[in-house]
Amino acid sequence: MGKDTQCVHSGSIPDRMSGGLNSPIFTSSSFVYLDADENVYPRYFNTPNQKAVIDKLCTLENTESGLLFSSGMAAISTVVVALVGKGDHVVMQRDIYGGTHHFAGAEFNRFGIDYTLVSNEPADFKAAIRDNTRLIYIETPSNPLLLVADIAAVAEVARSYRIPSAIDNTFASPINQNPHELGIDIVIHSGTKYLGGHSDICCGAVLSSRELIERIKSSAVNFGGSLNASTCHLLERSLKTMGIxxxxxxxxxxxxxxxxxxxxxxxxxxxxxxxxxxxxxxxxxxxxxxxxxxxxxxxxxxxxxxxxxxxxxxxxxxxxxxxxxxxxxxxxxxxxxxxxxxxxxxxxxxxxxxxxxxxxxxxxxxxxxxxxxxxx
Ligand SMILES: Cc1ncc(COP(=O)(O)O)c(C=O)c1O
CATH class of the missing domain: 3.90.1150.10 (Aspartate Aminotransferase, domain 1)
Structure with missing residues (x-):
């Protein structure tokens, strides 16, 4: 399927009750557990409306699995804190969204995380890697200077050292750029921007392999930054027109x-x-x-x-x-x-x-x- 078809058709919930074309909104925060395959709860990232949006985003970014967050920063901070801990090191691009830059400066130290800021050149990412590097983080095109990093080359550096790589793909949107196909492990979006597209919702998304999403999710349920059903509905509706x-x-x-x-x-x-x-x-x-x-x-x-x-x-x-x-x-x-x-x-x-x-x-x-x- 082409991108516009994926935007419209992938990941919707069939309305078996009335035959309506749109996914029903399941507003419950409480779900029965007897005879259920899993315990469903909004903060477990597994309600029907969360799953419908994630299915659509996984199709668009060509990933196996994902999580929806209540903001882009909730997504970014959860990924970092899930994969990196005390005594670890992160290699991060210097020209990135100011909030992410500030997050590193204000919080990493408190968590015992060290980090090195580098240019958008793959060789600089490589030169900054240490024995304790646990994450490589890029943003391209970057905010606000629109620097372009070679995604496949940075992904190759990360893979050769077996270090997970993450990208903030917000500026490009899944319509213009699909970094997972170029070898990046984790794709992050501030859904507040192009995914939502109407300047009326705040949300974030993390998309990756099933294995990495399970690792991130085990921390995410503790931090609790999940998305409610009404916003999931608005996001699903917006994603249908994202291509055009x-x-x-x-x-x-x-x-x-x-x-x-x-x-x-x-x-x-x-x-x-x-x-x-x-x-x-x-x-x-x-x-x-x-x-x-x-x-x-x-x-x-x-x-x-x-x-x-x-x-x-x-x-x-x-x-x-x-x-x-x-x-x-x-x-x-x-x-x-x-x-x-x-x-x-x-x-x-x-x-x-x-x-x-x-x-x-x-x-x-x-x-x-x-x-x-x-x-x-
Ligand atoms: C590139 C980029 N990433 C992440 C964020 C953070 O997203 P949010 O405001 O949804 O937390 C922003 C916000 O402006 C952004 O521009």
């Missing part, structure tokens, strides 16, 4: 990235679909679309970032990403605000850097809005 949404977002983002590239007030445009992007060849190999996310850096001598962002009318300055509407944010005061200014400078996150999450509007309207604000 992401397709339009890919097209709009490429058009906007090309347009911004020729603007004299913009120093740099980060979008993996531009031929000038350093990761373009790798992205073309491992992605089937370049995604709806881009970032750009204003030349602050020519354009005042505050005036620019306040001059936008259609595009709203807002947190999060992956929704139907185009939104903009300055990572220095949003996703990466918890990092020190020295850490931000090291990452290349300046005050003039803006991240655009491109929606499904008519692209000409978006370009007019941006041009007007840049001119103003």
């Amino acid at each position: 949404r992401v397709d339009k977002q890919n097209k709009n983002a490429l058009t906007i990235a090309r347009h911004l590239s020729s603007h004299p007030g913009i120093r740099r445009v980060n979008y993996p679909g531009l031929e000038t992007h350093p990761g373009f060849d790798i992205a073309r190999r491992q992605m089937s679309g370049f995604g709806g996310m881009l970032s750009f850096e204003l030349d602050e001598n020519r354009i005042d970032p505050q005036r620019f962002v306040r001059g936008l009318e259609l595009i709203r300055p807002a947190l999060s990403l992956g929704g139907l509407e185009t939104i903009i944010c300055a990572p220095a005061v949003t996703s990466h605000v918890k990092l020190s200014s020295a850490e931000r400078a090291e990452l290349g996150i300046t005050d003039g850097l803006f991240r655009l999450s491109v929606g499904i509007e008519d692209v000409d309207d978006l370009i007019s809005d941006i041009d007007r604000a840049l001119a103003g």
Whole structure:
């Protein structure tokens, strides 16, 4: 089946009672256990609505099993704490979502976990591996600089040392990139973004082999970050249109990235679909679309970032990403605000850097809005 067919048809619960086309919502948090194959309970990650969504996501990411969480960070933190413990070491990409970066800085130490931040080059991942390394963690394209890591090459490094590898695949979505097929063990999504797609739910997903999911699940039931049936229903409904949404977002983002590239007030445009992007060849190999996310850096001598962002009318300055509407944010005061200014400078996150999450509007309207604000 093609991706759009998988989005619509895989993983739904047949409605045997009324013959309805949609999965029924099972709201119970209490299920009888006599004669049941397993004890069913929301925090055990095995209710019918959780399973239906996981089936769909497993089909889309080509994995055996998975878990749904109440946020992307619940998914990320549970994976790390399930696989890594006191005295262990993690090799982690440096340019990643600010919340994940902050999680490592604020919590790893307390759990006795050591970590090394590396560039997106596979050789750097390899060089950082120690005898006690228990996890290799990447994010590509990364937030907010859209760096591209060679997924197959990083996976190969991890496999050769028999270390589990995990990727944050949020920016790409399962429509544009399927890292498990390229050898990465664990695929993580903030479902709050493209999976949910309408800026109205918060959730996360972890997809992997049956064996690794069982390991992660044994910790996950203790941490308890599972997802309720109503949100599972909204997520299942949203996933049906993910293919067409992401397709339009890919097209709009490429058009906007090309347009911004020729603007004299913009120093740099980060979008993996531009031929000038350093990761373009790798992205073309491992992605089937370049995604709806881009970032750009204003030349602050020519354009005042505050005036620019306040001059936008259609595009709203807002947190999060992956929704139907185009939104903009300055990572220095949003996703990466918890990092020190020295850490931000090291990452290349300046005050003039803006991240655009491109929606499904008519692209000409978006370009007019941006041009007007840049001119103003
Ligand atoms: C790439 C990426 N990963 C993970 C997260 C965390 O997801 P959540 O906010 O659902 O916990 C975010 C949130 O912005 C993100 O952008």
